[in-house]
Amino acid sequence: MGAIIGNIGGKYYVLALHSGSNRVNGLLLNRAVEMSRLDEWLQKN
Numbered sequence: 001m002g003a004i005i006g007n008i009g010g011k012y013y014v015l016a017l018h019s020g021s022n023r024v025n026g027l028l029l030n031r032a033v034e035m036s037r038l039d040e041w042l043q044k045n
């Protein structure tokens with residue numbers, strides 16, 4: 001797992017966390033979880 005980082009307004013932010021990958025019909029698909037979803041989940045628990 002690793003961070004997906006983006007540059008917004010000249011500053012770098014962690015936008016999502018890579019959660020894995022798999023192949024479907026020969027295509028490599030990457031999965032990620034948005035940080036806002038993690039934050040929402042953490043607030044509930």
